[in-house]
């Protein structure tokens with residue numbers, strides 16, 4: 339993968355245009371923050387990216403997380419790697435996880451501070467714990483590109499940094515919709531500001547300050 343391009347993309351809901359026409363190119367190894375006020379079109383743009391780039395190995399961390407509440411944390415994370423294994427293996431793992439998968443997933447949970455919840459049902463977790471499980475699942479997926487919608491919205495301070503560091507280390511190429519502009523500037527190379535469904539700003543993060551981004555809000 340060298341670069342990924344969206345050309346003249348649009349999104350309509352019930353006949354009303356909410357995004358575009360918009361062009362955006364993402365280079366390999368580039369981490370982009372999507373910022374903008376609520377309803378600007380960040381989630382819509384991420385879902386268009388997913389539709390266009392799924393075949394290029396995009397991992398998605400959706401805003402609503404998409405965990406299976408009745409399954410354990412382990413199994414929710416394991417699901418990130420389902421496509422790498424044959425069906426018989428996945429079924430056997432559901433009944434009795436293999437040691438090598440436990441050994442691969444445990445360090446990830448330890449890094450994100452949720453190893454003690456490995457065998458708890460995902461439905462019993464707090465919002466911040468659930469978000470870390472979804473992050474672990476996205477990391478375990480090991481795609482070429484991460485598309486994450488507000489990946490640390492339920493976490494604050496050091497935990498938000500921990501998760502951002504783990505996600506960006508696992509995915510050198512990523513698009514992350516973020517509300518925390520300070521965190522966005524620290525963990526990405528480029529900021530794309532969305533306002534009313536259009537690109538209102540597209541600059542390298544190092545050239546921007548938090549103040550520069552406030553115009554979008």
Ligand SMILES: Nc1ncnc2c1ncn2[C@@H]1O[C@H](COP(=O)(O)OP(=O)(O)OP(=O)(O)O)[C@@H](O)[C@H]1O
Pocket residue numbers: 351352356374375376377378379380381382383
């Ligand atoms: N399913 C839907 N049906 C109708 N309109 C929708 C739907 N989903 C989103 N929209 C509209 O599309 C626009 C963009 O929404 P979107 O969720 O992409 O914004 P966002 O920037 O991700 O917001 P937030 O930061 O609150 O998640 C909004 O005006 C929203 O009301």
